[in-house]
Amino acid sequence: MEWLGLQLFAGLPAHGQIVMDCRHEPLLIVIAFAVASAACFATLDMAERQSHSRHAAAQRQWRLLGACCLAGGIWAMHFISMLAFQAPLEMHYDATLTGLSLLIALAAAWLAMTSLDRSDMRAHHYVQSAVLIGVGIILMHFVGMAAMQTGAQQYYQTSLLLASAAIAVITSLGALLLARFFRNGSGVVHQAMKYGASLLMASGIVATHFTGMAAMTLVIPADTALTLPSADNSLQLSLTVAFITLLISGSSISAALADKKLQSKEEDLRRYGVLLSQLDQARASLQQAAHYDALTNLVNRRGFNQLFAERLAEQDANHSRLAVMFLDIDHFKRINDSLGHDAGDELLKAIAEHISAATRSQDLVARLGGDEFCVVTSLNNRDDARHLAQRIMQRMKDPIDLGGRRMVMTTSIGISLYPDDGLTAEELLKHADLALYQSKGNGRNSLHFFNSSLKSRASLALQLEEELRIALLEERGLCVHYQPIFDAASGQVAKLEALVRWQHPLHGLMGPDRFIGVAETNGLIVDLDLWVLRHACQDLARLHQHGHANLRITVNCSAVTLGHESLPNEVAMALDQAGLAPRYLELEVTEHALMGDIQHTVNLLKRVRSQGVGLSIDDFGTGYSSLAYLKRLPLDVLKIDRTFLHDVPTNSKDRQIVQAIIAMAHTLHLKVVSEGVETPDQHHFLASSGCDYLQGYLLSRPLPMGDLRALLERLDSQAWALTPRCDKAPPGSPDPFPDNPGHRASASTAQPGH
Missing domain, CATH: 3.20.20.450 (EAL domain)
Structure with missing residues (x-):
């Protein structure tokens, strides 16, 4: 069969002269292999850049550049190898067919780069693409061979021709797999493997060409005169083509390297941006966790202290008044003991909603821990604080559904006023707490304002605690x-x-109602x-x-x-x-x-x-x-x-x-x-x-x-015997508590039985 003057799948003619003295220039073969290797390495880099680009325009640019590198390398390798071919004939090249071979190489290379852009490559995709690219390489080769004009006819041996086509397809398949594999990765080992892959791909391309050349036999027709070769400039032309191709490949590699570094920096900047964003989110989460109660979403003790200090500074500058309210839920412990802590948590959330609903948006509401809450509010007079506290107490009486039960809770409230009861957060909180204890001591479900007598009682209780601790330790004064x-x-x-009695050095003989409560509050009662x-x-x-x-x-x-x-x-x-x-x-x-x-x-x-x-x-x-x-x-x-x-x-x-x-x-x-x-x-x-x-x-x-x-x-x-007719007590010493008939430490005095 004849195609573009080439005798394909045909036997040698009976008449004519076979050109036997044909050889290849080794230096040009080495140059051709080097050009192919550089082009393959550049192509792998382009494929990597193409896969890492996020924008479609950038992907098209890298695809085009990769196609040019691959096509230029294959075509230059073919052309330089043709120039390395030496025969005792005058040879020149048809410009049209030479250009056509380059276009075919570009088409095959574009197809290869496009195949690499597919996100999901199955086995049949690889085979189809490899066959098409291999056919393109074979076409480029034989169109280039047809461009070689020698006066002799080119006959091709069928077995070697098919072997060349098979090598082209296998090389194309290997190139696709290697390019796909080397799209990701970094480091010295990755780079070394890429060099090896480039040499392997170049070897396949060179093998395709020279297998095709081995299949060719030049036959000079019997009626054609032999024309001897003229001056040989194949080395200069080969070097020129090699230089241009290597320049293109080197420029492409440099561009890929620069883009990789730039993209790496962009990736680093993006990661830094993501990290900063995550740090901001973590900081916000930590801020939330540090200053807000996870259960009720109210301000916690730490956040309350900070906000309260800021609120005090504002009030001091404006010469206005504040009320600090300490709230304690009455008998809350019974809920935890009877229904469990999960039910207690649900109850606390409902109570927090009740308190928030009863207060204003500008009021500071906090959960300080357990069942203790605190409210800070601006006010014009004392009655404003009383009305707000009463509103909270009334709202607390709204039924709460808890595990199929309708619970009604009450609260005890202690109130201190700024600046009347203190100028610092510590003073105001301590005084509100003292007022809260008064509310709890008076039957709960009530509110009380701080007064100076509470502070005196608290100071006395603290003094008694210290002295009672010493009395127990030294066993002195107690009787x-x-x-x-x-x-x-x-x-x-x-x-x-x-x-029990206590002979106090200042207060004299004290009954248990004076110190049992102190002992219970401060953990001394067991001792x-x-x-x-x-x-x-x-x-x-x-x-x-x-x-x-x-x-x-x-x-x-x-x-x-x-x-x-x-x-x-x-x-x-x-x-x-x-x-x-x-x-x-x-x-x-x-x-x-x-x-x-x-x-x-x-x-x-x-x-x-x-x-x-x-x-x-x-x-x-x-x-x-x-x-x-x-x-x-x-x-x-x-x-x-x-x-x-x-x-x-x-x-x-x-x-x-x-x-x-x-x-x-x-x-x-x-x-x-x-x-x-x-x-x-x-x-x-x-x-x-x-x-x-x-x-x-x-x-x-x-x-x-x-x-x-x-x-x-x-x-x-006296043989005393008490009878029902007795109308007086046996004689005894005077009672130390004459103003309290029947006195003993019982439920009606302090703690039962002391």
Whole structure:
């Protein structure tokens, strides 16, 4: 078959002269390979730039430049290799066909670069593109061969011709895969691999050309005269073409390198921009976390301190007034204990919404922690603060749906005013907190303004705390008084109730109502209870040594001590140190002290009871679930609260209540003690109603140890027996608290039983 004067797939003619003396110039072959290698490396760089460009225009530019590099390299390699071909014939080249071969090379190269731009390349895409590009290279080669004019005819061997085409397709496929692979990556290893890939691609292109050249045989027709070659300028022309091609490839590589650096810088700048943006977001998040409460989205304590200081500075400059309100949710702990902390969190969010809805947009609302909130508001007069506080309290009464329940909460509020109650944030907050404690102490669900007397009381409480701590540490000033408890049947002293007193160097002998609250607030109550326990056991042991061997002692136990896990061990230690048998000790607990974890309390009391120590429930009838406690607690004695005896025996309802309590206790096999016996009528009624033990000012006041021993000895020597007809108390020393008849540390004074 003849195509463009080429004899393809045809055998040699029978007549004619075969040109045998043909060879290639080695230097030009090396130059051709170098040109192809440089072009392939430039093409790989262009493919990389094309894939990394974000703009379509830039991608088209790199695609065009890559196509020019690849086409120029292939065509230059072919042309230089043709110039390296030497035969004993005069050769020249047809300009039209030479230009056409270049255009075909450009088309094949453009197709290759376009294929690399496809985002999702499947196997059949690679094969299709490789076949088309390979066909283009073969066409370029044979059009270029057709441009070579020698006067001889070109015959091509079929097997080598097909081998050349196969090499072209395989080379194209390898070039596509390598270019795809080297689109991403960096570093020395990546660059070295790219050099190797360029040499491999160039080898394939050179192999395609020279396999095609090996398939060619020049035959001079029989009637054609042999024309010898004239002057040879192939080296100069080859160098010129090589220089131009290498210049294009080098410029392209330089441009790619510069673009890569520029894009790297742009990428760095973009990353820096993203990082700065992320840092700004992180800073904002940290600012939010640092100054706002995550649960309620209100300002937290740290943010409040900052904003409050700024607000104070503004008010100071404007000479205006501020109100600081401390809010505490009443009985919030019960919600956490009964419904769990998740329900408590939901309740706090609803309460925060209530408070925000009741305040104005310019008011500062903060959650300082737990169930404590604070509101700072500008005002014209004192009534403005009162009205806002009342509005908050009213809004708090709106029902809250919580786990299928409708909860109604109340709040206690303490208010301090700027500049009347302080000029600094610390002063105002401290004074508002003092006012809040007054609200809570007056029954809760109320509001109070700060006044100077609160500060005096707080200072006194702080002083008492410090002195009480020293008194406990040095065991100096504290003492125990004992109030006798009489057996109603025999009239003899059966028990002694230990009641703590404090001989203060400035304030004199102080009752528990003056310092028990201080001890509870500052964590000293457990130490105080255990101190009384130890001293009471030691005093009773001394009384036993002096002949009063049947006496028992009752010691009160506060709510905090009752929850102390080591209480059974402390009781055992106190008894052991005093050398006292457990049956002579009785612990008194109140119903109010049992309002915590009842199961834990029951287990703890059972451990105490197992040692042989008696248990008594004090102030019976003043708690919340008296009968429920009686059923579960391991009790021995029930003590009727003094409040039920005030109108006995004149009030029939009170008489019936007391008689019912005595009957119920006896049914449960409990002994009954009635405290607060102050009149003969009360004594007569109780004795006739079956009460087991009597205690009160009618019989004896609380006495220090020295006076108590004198009283007991006097009673023994006079064979004193209390009878229902008794109309006066046994003689005793004067009571240190004459203005408070029936005084003892109970629910009506300070802490039960001290």
